[in-house]
Each structure stands twice: as structure tokens, then as C-alpha cells.
Amino acid sequence: MVVASSPPYNSLEKKHWWITNKKIVDRYIKDARALISSPNEFDLTAALNLLEAALALSPKCEEALELKSRSLLCLKRYKDIADMLQEYIPSLKLSYDDLAASCSSDGLQQLCRERVKLLASDDDEASSFKCFSVSDLKKKVRNGIRRSCEKEGQWRYLVLGQACCHLGLMEDAMALLQTGKRLASAAFRRESICWTDDSFSFSTDDNQPQTPPRTELESICHLLSHIKLLVRRKTAALAALEAGLHTEAIRHFTKIVDGRRAAPQGFLAECYMHRAAAYQSSGRIAEAIADCNRALALDPSSIVALSTRASLFESIRCFPDSLHDLEHLKLLYNSILRDRKLAGPVWKRQTIQYREVPGKLCCLATKSQELKNRIASGETGNVDYYALIGLRRGCSRSELERAHLLLTLRHKPDKWITFIDRCELTDGLDIDLIKDRAKMSSLLLYRLIQRGYTNVMGIILDEEIVEIEPKKASVALQQEMQLQHQEQVETATSAQVYQGVFCRDVAVVGSLLSQSGFNSPISVKYEALSC
Numbered sequence: 001m002v003v004a005s006s007p008p009y010n011s012l013e014k015k016h017w018w019i020t021n022k023k024i025v026d027r028y029i030k031d032a033r034a035l036i037s038s039p040n041e042f043d044l045t046a047a048l049n050l051l052e053a054a055l056a057l058s059p060k061c062e063e064a065l066e067l068k069s070r071s072l073l074c075l076k077r078y079k080d081i082a083d084m085l086q087e088y089i090p091s092l093k094l095s096y097d098d099l100a101a102s103c104s105s106d107g108l109q110q111l112c113r114e115r116v117k118l119l120a121s122d123d124d125e126a127s128s129f130k131c132f133s134v135s136d137l138k139k140k141v142r143n144g145i146r147r148s149c150e151k152e153g154q155w156r157y158l159v160l161g162q163a164c165c166h167l168g169l170m171e172d173a174m175a176l177l178q179t180g181k182r183l184a185s186a187a188f189r190r191e192s193i194c195w196t197d198d199s200f201s202f203s204t205d206d207n208q209p210q211t212p213p214r215t216e217l218e219s220i221c222h223l224l225s226h227i228k229l230l231v232r233r234k235t236a237a238l239a240a241l242e243a244g245l246h247t248e249a250i251r252h253f254t255k256i257v258d259g260r261r262a263a264p265q266g267f268l269a270e271c272y273m274h275r276a277a278a279y280q281s282s283g284r285i286a287e288a289i290a291d292c293n294r295a296l297a298l299d300p301s302s303i304v305a306l307s308t309r310a311s312l313f314e315s316i317r318c319f320p321d322s323l324h325d326l327e328h329l330k331l332l333y334n335s336i337l338r339d340r341k342l343a344g345p346v347w348k349r350q351t352i353q354y355r356e357v358p359g360k361l362c363c364l365a366t367k368s369q370e371l372k373n374r375i376a377s378g379e380t381g382n383v384d385y386y387a388l389i390g391l392r393r394g395c396s397r398s399e400l401e402r403a404h405l406l407l408t409l410r411h412k413p414d415k416w417i418t419f420i421d422r423c424e425l426t427d428g429l430d431i432d433l434i435k436d437r438a439k440m441s442s443l444l445l446y447r448l449i450q451r452g453y454t455n456v457m458g459i460i461l462d463e464e465i466v467e468i469e470p471k472k473a474s475v476a477l478q479q480e481m482q483l484q485h486q487e488q489v490e491t492a493t494s495a496q497v498y499q500g501v502f503c504r505d506v507a508v509v510g511s512l513l514s515q516s517g518f519n520s521p522i523s524v525k526y527e528a529l530s531c
Helices: 002-036 041-057 062-074 078-084 090-101 106-115 134-152 155-166 170-193 214-242 246-257 265-281 285-298 303-315 319-339 354-376 385-389 397-410 413-422 431-516 522-530
Strands: none
Touching (some): 002 041, 002 062, 062 078, 062 155, 155 170, 170 214, 214 246, 265 303, 285 303, 285 385, 285 413, 285 431, 319 354, 385 397, 385 431, 413 431
């Protein structure tokens, strides 16, 4: 009988421990809820530690998960929220669906089969796979998500939507916040059905899903309207860029990056890269390099920014700077191959895929060797400063001075780093480090612009000297011819005056001689004397 009574005893003992753990979890949650209401950061950290202990005892406790996510949101640890709730990010779901739908090769088919092996076979020796339709699976997953929304609570969509907004995932944030707002409205309607006509307070029944406070819903509505504005402007800018309207695209992106309200760091870095592409297409190389510098200051591991800036430096024949960016890019590719995964978290948007890295690395090595050979051959002094400043060859001095003044005012290092003040930094990044990095890159660009101004001004002065010398020679020749002509005129005038005076004097002398008989014949004079 002792043996027969042992199983009930063990079951009672297990039940007793389960009840004890539940009480401990409830106590942790109660203390954490009291600490979360405090604005002190240390209290929020203590509440987060309590919730971690509660989740260690009960990993699926919905209340503990909600309080933990809200604590992380108050502490501005948005990446931790995205890592915890990454299966709810829409873009990540779509990427997984696209991966499953694009399994066309044998290797990818084998990978998909390994992932969708849902039921084990009875025969261990013969491995069989369950065949099914991917479209049916999508429908089942979507229906399951719709049915589980009410059970899981709308807090996941609201909290994750705010975190995605601060991380720069604007499209995901808009979809999540709209879903959370719709679920909150539906829950409010369900609660309002149970109220009486003279009831003006919310239901406090624990079995009913709790709706977020009105203040939170209002802040979410304001945040959602701001997200829609940014997404609308970005969509218009990208459409103008694809249509070839570069000036219009630059105008839309400038509205985003120079807005009064601060924008997330990741979103601004993406907008700076798109505006750099618009500047490059419109021939404004200095502005494009400046936007690449801004994007790299916000995200130093941006592959697109490094490759774009390297191509810009190569286009103006500034080969050492281009080689420096290519070497940095090569280090990033090598680190990806070493870690066997792309840099950053899973939910981060990547511009390349892992299978493309080896081919890009080979092309990069070839390009780097080509630049090294050109640098060794001495092609480092013929930088195209006209393209850097954005002027045509043969421009005037006034055009150069105007373009130089505008570039100097825009890219002065002390004023250039003010874009960081309009940026919302996440996860406790060191703002002084970002400012130093931005100031260093802006100083290099500023010096390059000054060298370009000096070089182009020297060329213009030489051209002016070459143009002025023939003009001076022609003017001197004209002056000499005028002097010669004037001398000839004066000589002729003086000769006429002398001839007239001489003739008049000769006539007077002749008349006097005739009166005195001096011009009479000698015989007559002789006869007169003899008489």
C-alpha cells in the first residue's frame, strides 16, 4: 500500500511546487509593476531584473513578457525589443516566405525540406517527407495569426511598432502600429458592449483583454501620423529618383533630413544614401561625398556608403582615398565570411546576401590592385577638381568664387556636424564619438575643396594671362602706329610752314634787288660807272 500511495504523493508534491512558483512569479510581477511606474532609471533596471527572474520560472507568462517589453521601451533598448519579438516583424516574415517560395535549386529544396519536416516517420530507417502546398501553409499561418491576436494581446504590436520606429524600420512600424491600434479599438468595442448605459469607467475584469490607456493611444496616433509623413516623402523621393528627376528627389530627401522633428538614426542614414545617389546623378560630387560621410558617421559598417564613396573618389581620380574605402570594404567582407553571417541582427535590412559576398570580394581585390598600380605609376596629381566643385572647364573667376563660397558655407567642419542634432540615436551610442568621426571626414572633404579651389584658380589665372598678352601686344602695336602717324603728320606740317616762309623771304629780297638795280646786266653797270 505504501507503493500504491507514492504516486499521489509525488503529484501533490509537484502541484505544491507549481503553486509556489506561481506565487513567486506573481510577487515578482507585482514588485516590478510598482517599480515601472517610477521614472528613475535604476528602478526600471531593478524591475527588469525581477521580470527576468519571473520569466526564468515561467517563460510563457504573458504579463511578465509585456512588462519586460515596456521596461525595455522606457530604457530605450529598442534592439532588445526587436530581438525578443522579431517573429512579429512583417519584413522578416516576408523574407522567410520569399525564401521558402524561391527554393528552386536542389540545394535550396533540400534546405526547405529539412525545415518543413513536421511529422516523424514510423520507420526510422526509411526517411520520408511530408508534401504540402506552400500557399496552403501561408493561409494557415495567417489564419493562426488572426486567431492568436486576441489571445496574445495587442501590446506586442504597439510596443514592437514603437521600437521599430526608433530603429528606422518605418514601414514595419507603420504596419505594426496600425494593427495594434485596430486590435485596441476592437477590444474597446467588445468591452463597451458589456457596459451599462450609465457606466463611464473601463472594465477591470482580469479575464478581459486590457486596452491601453487613452494617453498611450494618443501618443501612438501622433507617432503614426509622423511615420506616415516620413514614409510618404520617402516614397515620393524614390519615385522622382527612379524617374530621373534628380532635383525633385533631392528636395524631398532634404525635407526629411532637415525636418524640425528628429528622425531615427537608421532611417536618416538610408535617406542620406539615397540623396547621395541623386547628387551623383546630377553631377554634384562634393555634395554626394558629404552625404556618404554623414551616412558613415551614423553607420560605420554601411557597405553601400563605402562602395558609393569609393566610386565617387575614383570618378574624380582621387585614387588614394578610393583605395582606402575599398580596403575598409574588404575588411567588412572578410569579417562576414569569418562569422559566416551578415553583420548586424537578423531583422536588420541588408543590401546584399551572404552568397554574393565571395564574388564581390574577388571583384574588390581586382579593383584594389588596379588602383594600386595606377597610384604606383604616378596618377595621383591629376585630380579632376572641376568635377569635384561642379564647374565646367573654362569657367570664369566669378563662377568659381561663387561655387567655392557655397561649398565653404555648407561644408565648414564646425557647422557641418549639426546634422547629428536632428538625429535620434539609439541604444546609448556615444554622441561625442559620432561627432568626432563626422568632423574628421568633413575636415578631409573641406581640405580637398580648398585644394580644388586653389588649383582651379591657378588655371584660370594662367588662362587670363595667356589671353591678356596678345591683347597687350596688339594695344602696344596700335599705340606705336598712332605715334608714328602723329610724327609723320607733324613733320609734314612743319615742312609746309618752312616752305611758305622761305618763299616769302625770297620774293622780298628779289624786289629789293630789283629796286636797287642789283639784278641788271654787268655792261649797263659798267657804262654807268664810266660816265
